[in-house]
Amino acid sequence: MNGKQGGDPSKLANALLTIASEKQPPVRWVAGEDAVAAIEQKVNDLQKQIHAYRDLSTSLSYD
Numbered sequence: 567m568n569g570k571q572g573g574d575p576s577k578l579a580n581a582l583l584t585i586a587s588e589k590q591p592p593v594r595w596v597a598g599e600d601a602v603a604a605i606e607q608k609v610n611d612l613q614k615q616i617h618a619y620r621d622l623s624t625s626l627s628y629d
Contacts, residue, residue: 571598572598572599572600573597573598573599578597578598581597
């Protein structure tokens with residue numbers, strides 16, 4: 567996407583400065599509306615996988 571990104575580079579720079587100046591910056595930060603939507607979809611997919619096999623996954627402890 568070289569030079570064709572949807573976001574404003576100056577807004578990204580300001581956002582990065584904001585995060586960098588925080589006392590406890592986030593471990594992960596998602597930049598951009600499209601990236602947020604993609605990550606939210608991934609989280610949703612992972613949640614479905616977790617719920618589908620929750621009983622099996624949590625039944626693995628010693629009796």
